[in-house]
Amino acid sequence: MKRKTKAQESIDPTWLGNVADDNLYRENILDHYRNPRNFGKLVRYTFRHKDTNTTCGDELEIYALLKKNKLQEIRFFGRGCAISIAAASMLTEYLKGKSMQELKKVSQEDLLKMLGINLGPVRKKCGLLCLKALTNALKEKHEKACC
Amino acid sequence: MQAIEKDFPILKRQVNGRRLVYLDSAASSLTPEPVLAAMNQYYREYRSNIHRAVYRLSEIATQKYEAARARVAGLINSREDEVIFTRNTTESLNLLAYSLSGSLSPGDEIVLTEMEHHSNLIPWQQLAAKNKLKLSFIKVDKRGVLDLKHAESLINEKTKILSFTHASNILGTINPVKKLVNLARKFNTLVILDAAQSIPHIPVDVKRLDIDFMAFSGHKMFGPTGIGVLYGKHALLEKLQPFQFGGGMISEVSFNHTLFADPPLRFEAGTPAIAEVIGLSAAVDYINKLKMQHIKSHTQSLAAYAISRLSKVPGMEIYGPKSAKSRAGLVSFNIKGIHPHDLASMLDKAGVAIRAGHMCVMPLVKQILKQDAVCRASFHVYNTKKDIDVLVASLKTSSEILRR
Numbered sequence: 001m002k003r004k005t006k007a008q009e010s011i012d013p014t015w016l017g018n019v020a021d022d023n024l025y026r027e028n029i030l031d032h033y034r035n036p037r038n039f040g041k042l043v044r045y046t047f048r049h050k051d052t053n054t055t056c057g058d059e060l061e062i063y064a065l066l067k068k069n070k071l072q073e074i075r076f077f078g079r080g081c082a083i084s085i086a087a088a089s090m091l092t093e094y095l096k097g098k099s100m101q102e103l104k105k106v107s108q109e110d111l112l113k114m115l116g117i118n119l120g121p122v123r124k125k126c127g128l129l130c131l132k133a134l135t136n137a138l139k140e141k142h143e144k145a146c147c
Numbered sequence: 148m149q150a151i152e153k154d155f156p157i158l159k160r161q162v163n164g165r166r167l168v169y170l171d172s173a174a175s176s177l178t179p180e181p182v183l184a185a186m187n188q189y190y191r192e193y194r195s196n197i198h199r200a201v202y203r204l205s206e207i208a209t210q211k212y213e214a215a216r217a218r219v220a221g222l223i224n225s226r227e228d229e230v231i232f233t234r235n236t237t238e239s240l241n242l243l244a245y246s247l248s249g250s251l252s253p254g255d256e257i258v259l260t261e262m263e264h265h266s267n268l269i270p271w272q273q274l275a276a277k278n279k280l281k282l283s284f285i286k287v288d289k290r291g292v293l294d295l296k297h298a299e300s301l302i303n304e305k306t307k308i309l310s311f312t313h314a315s316n317i318l319g320t321i322n323p324v325k326k327l328v329n330l331a332r333k334f335n336t337l338v339i340l341d342a343a344q345s346i347p348h349i350p351v352d353v354k355r356l357d358i359d360f361m362a363f364s365g366h367k368m369f370g371p372t373g374i375g376v377l378y379g380k381h382a383l384l385e386k387l388q389p390f391q392f393g394g395g396m397i398s399e400v401s402f403n404h405t406l407f408a409d410p411p412l413r414f415e416a417g418t419p420a421i422a423e424v425i426g427l428s429a430a431v432d433y434i435n436k437l438k439m440q441h442i443k444s445h446t447q448s449l450a451a452y453a454i455s456r457l458s459k460v461p462g463m464e465i466y467g468p469k470s471a472k473s474r475a476g477l478v479s480f481n482i483k484g485i486h487p488h489d490l491a492s493m494l495d496k497a498g499v500a501i502r503a504g505h506m507c508v509m510p511l512v513k514q515i516l517k518q519d520a521v522c523r524a525s526f527h528v529y530n531t532k533k534d535i536d537v538l539v540a541s542l543k544t545s546s547e548i549l550r551r
Contacts, residue, residue, distance in 0.1 A: 024492060025548060033549075056488055056504050056520045057513065079519060081486035082549060123492060 024117050025082065032086035037093045039085075040075045049137030050078075053129045055122055058084055062092075062133045071098050076133075081126050083119070088130035090114045095134075104138060106131065151437070154179040155529050165498030168534045173316050173477045173525030174502055175366045176347060178426075182369055185429035186422045196418055198395060212421055215428030216411070219376055222431050223361070224352040229384065231377040231411040232419055236343040237266040239362030239377035240310075242390040242414065243339060244270035247308065249388055253279035257308045258301050258336075260285040260293055260322075261515055262315040265507040267341045267362075271310060285311070287515055291318040291467035299330055306336045313345035314475035317508050317521065318467030319450065321345065321475060324356045332357075337383070343367060344475050347527070348446050350439045353378055365423065370430035374423035377414070384410035391416040442528050446476025449526040449535065453478045456539045462546065466516055477525035479506075482542065485549045487522040493545035499538055 042048075042063035050061040060078035064071055074095055076088040091111055095103060111131050112119065119127050152158050155177045160167055169177060189211070195204040197212045213227075220227045233239045257271050261284045275282040283301050286294040293311075302309060309331045314321045324340060331338045340361040342351055347368035353361055360383070365374035379387065389396060389407055393416040399406040407413045434442065451471030457463055462483035468474055481487060487503035494501055502523045505512040512518050524538055 024496075025489075030548070056486075057509065058486075058519060079486075081488040083489070083492075123488070126488060 024119075024123075026117070029082060029086045029115070029117065032089040033082040036076075036085050036089040038075050038089065038096070039077065041077050042073060042075050045073075047137050047141045049133050049140060051129060051133035051136055053080075053084065053125050055125055056081070058126070058129065060084065060088060060129050060133050062088075062130065062137055064137065066100065069100050071095055071100075071103060076130060080129065083115075083117075083123055084126040084129045087111060087115055087127045091130045091134070103134070106134070152529050152531075154181070154433075156180060156183070158529060162498040162500070163496050165496075168497075168499040168537050170499060170501045170524040170526065170530065170534065170538060172347070172527035172530075173344060173367070173475075173523065174506075175372070176369050176527050177529060178371065179369055179430075179433050181433055182371065182426045182429045186371060186426040189422045189425050197421055198412075208421060211425050211428070212419070215424045215431075218428045218431040222351075222434065223346075223378055224354050225378050226381055228409070228411055229353075229378055229381050231379065231384075231414045232424055233362075233375040233377050233414075234373055234420070235364040235366070235375035236264075236341060236362045237375075239375050240266055240339070240341065241270045242377055243310075243360055243362070244274045246388045246390050246414075247337070248274055248278060251278050251280055251307055254281070254305065255307045256281040256283065256301075256303070256305045257310070258283050258285065258298070258306050260311045261287040262291075262293070262318060262320065262508065262511050263310075263312055264316055264341065264343070265509070266343075267310055267312060267339075268510070271308070280307075281305070287318070287320075287511070290469075291315070291320050292473075293320070293322055293327075295323070295326060295330075298327060302330050302334060302336060304334050306331070306334055308339060309336050310339035310341065312341040312343070313351065314348070315467065315508075315511075316344050316477070317479050317506050317511055317516075317523065319474035319477045319479070320468055321349070321473055324358065328357050344477075347434075347442075348439075348475055349443045359383055365427040365430060368427075368430055369433050370427040371423045374420050374427050376427075379410070381410065384414075387414075389413050389416070393417050395419075437528060445528055446526045446530075447471050447474065449530055449532065450474050450476045450478055452532050453524060453526070453535045453538070456535055457542075460539060460542055460546070466521060476527065477523060479521045479523040481518060481521055482546045485546055487520045489549050490522055490542065490545050493548070494538070494541050497537065497541040497544075499541050501538070 045063040046066040048063045052059050058080040063075045065073040074092045157177050193204045193207040195208050197209040216230045217227050219230045285298040288294050328338050337359045340358045342361050342363040345351055346363040359380050361378040363376050366372040396408050396413050396416040397405055398408045464481045466479045491501055491503035504520050
């Protein structure tokens, strides 16, 4: 235990390079995380749904208002990590104005492409939480409509 | 400490181009060379099943398997036939919940604590629901310490089981086992100790502590995955119902009747994890070589150093007792406004492996700490102060990037 342990107080430049190269927290993601688009709740909505990421307990709620089969307004609300907030921000931005048919067609691949980052198996659940909420919301809406 | 680092081949590797700083030993410790060698030797030199065959290889395997039992018994100061091999702590506790269920009647009470890992909560919770038992929890106070007055008020003549963790895997708190045992001894209460977090770091003497059952895992104490231990007082094991049935756990079988083997074999149905038991045996040897007292003082001094350095990081909130003396070698924390998963992901880029989430203690994290998740850095004998310096530096950088 005699070994000298010099505290690494300063930011290690090689590591910073590493973080920047890796696009997990690139500027685009951080921007959507710091200033999430469509964040909040809707008082008037056609459907809403809350979902949870079981690995970390994060919760995300989606509110959608349809008009003439088009998504006129969409909001999301909840707590989450940078990845889940950025993903929800990007997804809701993309969905606005889309038709019900288009809404149903959004796939995991589409969302991952929007994020443009390489997510491991655990972090993928963060990135896809908003889509899980949307998919389950649509399923619920469908079930209500036919029963 | 450098000599110890050399024993762990994984520490030679790089992660994301950086030296690996492994700070997740509370989840699973690294494996030293002697443990790898022992398992390798089994597979290469005497690979065979145990207990029944009369040929040479099987004899060696059986001897090594039973010698492992003696090694584990030596570590915890029990009799050899009081050591049952299971898959892990979780299986040991499930075994108990299942096998004790027959002796519990509606209205009986089980006392746990608010800091239990899911493995020492869900088996009892499910059993309580099925058998109409009452489940109660000893409170954790603001310091992260058990409220013993509350414990005293919960334990009564109806309390059949008191099961609690020796050391919290989130708060780091080391619980006063002997005091809790004394409360239970006033009544006919069985005491079960979850030693998953304590066995790898502090001396645990089942005789001195006078506990009835104890569960722990091999993979947190330098051993392989897939091997755990259930200790039980011999007199109690003799009365305990088997958990699983099949080969190896019998003394005589007819078409309609079976006479079970004596403990511990009664509780080891089927071919066990032979290589893993042999690996665990080597892990105990390794602990003995390093000396448990040394491991304890090393990991506690790292925890003290970590607490002092981390507490200077802006926005830092540390959970659990402030004094490292009453702690296992781990520190859980949050940086205000930053999600633990983001921190853990960023630290990974710096080669630093920490844990983020609820650590399988969801009720404590959500209901007591009022957090969605926490970060945890945990230490073992191969960690150094330098590892903590890297942790602190990378936390500072990460939080600057992530701060909104």
